[in-house]
Amino acid sequence: MAAGDRAYQQGRYAEAERFFASALERAERVGPQDPRVALSLGQLAAAYQAGGKYPPAEPLLQRALVIGETLLGPAHPEVAATLTALGGLDTARGHFGQADPLLRRALSIDERVLGPEHVEVAGTLDALASLERQQGRYTDAETRGRRALAIREKALGPEQVEVAASLSTLAALYRTQSRYVETEQLAQRALAIREKALGPEHPAVIAPLVTLSAVYVEQGRFAQAEPLARRTLAVAEKALGPEHPDAATALDPLAALGRVRGRYVEADALGRRALGIREKALGPEHPAVAASLRDLAEVAGVGQNGAPAGAAATPPLAI
Numbered sequence: 642m643a644a645g646d647r648a649y650q651q652g653r654y655a656e657a658e659r660f661f662a663s664a665l666e667r668a669e670r671v672g673p674q675d676p677r678v679a680l681s682l683g684q685l686a687a688a689y690q691a692g693g694k695y696p697p698a699e700p701l702l703q704r705a706l707v708i709g710e711t712l713l714g715p716a717h718p719e720v721a722a723t724l725t726a727l728g729g730l731d732t733a734r735g736h737f738g739q740a741d742p743l744l745r746r747a748l749s750i751d752e753r754v755l756g757p758e759h760v761e762v763a764g765t766l767d768a769l770a771s772l773e774r775q776q777g778r779y780t781d782a783e784t785r786g787r788r789a790l791a792i793r794e795k796a797l798g799p800e801q802v803e804v805a806a807s808l809s810t811l812a813a814l815y816r817t818q819s820r821y822v823e824t825e826q827l828a829q830r831a832l833a834i835r836e837k838a839l840g841p842e843h844p845a846v847i848a849p850l851v852t853l854s855a856v857y858v859e860q861g862r863f864a865q866a867e868p869l870a871r872r873t874l875a876v877a878e879k880a881l882g883p884e885h886p887d888a889a890t891a892l893d894p895l896a897a898l899g900r901v902r903g904r905y906v907e908a909d910a911l912g913r914r915a916l917g918i919r920e921k922a923l924g925p926e927h928p929a930v931a932a933s934l935r936d937l938a939e940v941a942g943v944g945q946n947g948a949p950a951g952a953a954a955t956p957p958l959a960i
Contacts, residue, residue, distance in 0.1 A: 645684060652844040652880055654692035661685040679708040683723060686730070691844070693885040693922055695734050702727045718761060721750035725765045732772045733886075735927040744769045760803070763792040767810050774814045775928070786811040802845065805834035809848045816852050821860055828852040844880040847873060847887050854894040858901060870894040889918040889929070896936060905940050912937045 642650075645660030665681035672678070682705035689698040702723055709720045724747035731740035748765045755761055766789035773782035790807035797803055808831035815824040832849040839845050850873040857866035870891075877891035892915040899908030916933040923929060 645688075649684070649688060649691070652691075652839070654688050654844075654881075658685065658688040658692060661688050674708055674711060676708075676712060679705045679712070679719075679723075682708070683726060686726065690730055690733065693881065693887070695730060695923070698730055699727070699734075702730065716750050716754065718751060718754055721747040721754075721765070722761070724750070725768055728765075728772070729768045732768065732775065735923065735929070737772060737776055740772050744772060758792055758795070760793060760796045763789040763796075763803070763807065766792070767807055770810050770814065774810075774817060779814065779818060782814050783811070786814060800834055800837070802835060802838050805831040805838075805845070805849075808834070809852070812849065812852045816856055816859075819859070821856050824852060824856050828856070842876050842880060844877075844887065847877050847880070847891060850876065851890055851894060855897065858894055858897045861901075863898065863902060866894065866898055870898060884918055884922065886919065886922045886929075889915040889922075889933075892918075893936075900936070900940055900943075905943065909937065909940045912940060 643660070643664075645657050645664060648654075648660060649657035661681060661684040665678065665685055668675055668677035668681045682701045686698040686701040686705070689695070689701070706720065706723045706727065709717065709723055713719055724743045728740040728744035728747065731737070731743065744765060748762065748769065751759060751762045751765055766785045770782045770786035770789065773779070773785065786807060790804065790811060793801065793804045793807050808827045812824050812827035812831060815821075815827065828849040832846060832853065835843065835845045835849065850869060854866050854870040854873055857863070857869065874888070874891040874895060877885065877888045881887055892911050896908045896911035896915065899905065899911060912933060916930065916937060919927060919930045919933055
């Protein structure tokens, strides 16, 4: 395994970025349309995205798409893989309208060329399910998420990290629908697979940890929620850094815990920190920024003993 691939799989994204950038530079010496250039572009874009650097990833993938379509044709599985990566990036950036046609085109290519039960199809189905969840299309998201899980379990077995990805996608969906029993079961299973395969401090454990801690808060299981939420934030900050968008996501359950337990000053501070991360990393128009603003408005409107949280220093947020 190449050093860049190893660093990426181990969650060392800044290190992977350096390796992939060097590989891209070497590939470009051969020629700008060489297949190795497209591969390196995709790898570098993945490292940027995993590291929370979304804007520089997009032009790399767009360039990889052009090279792939030129060399392989518009209906090749490698083109589909680039389309899936672009669609996933657009979803992460909140560009849902751009993501949808890219992912649908990728799914169509893979189903036609590789067959409907191929594991590559499962990856695109998962990406579509995540998009549809965020669009509120829950029935479609569940259908695709369940299909992705079934394909991966059949092709790879029940304990692979790809299976954990599908479990985590479905768990996030069920949490949105307040289907707590199913959410907990799926998130626990995803977490166990990832901890065993990747270790307890790998960035991949953050998603199921966030889901579990949030579900415990929403169910009033505070004694379970708080240590799990604090572990989630510690993992995110250590693995990704305190300014990564996933660090903001990890702050959310702690802020929610503060709100429901009447610790309004703490909730306000955590919420403002999450908002600042998101505005910087994602831009002011991202849906997650709007969600942070709503949470902060709730804290400001209630506050401890009926007063706005942090009222002495900070006025209520306008939305």
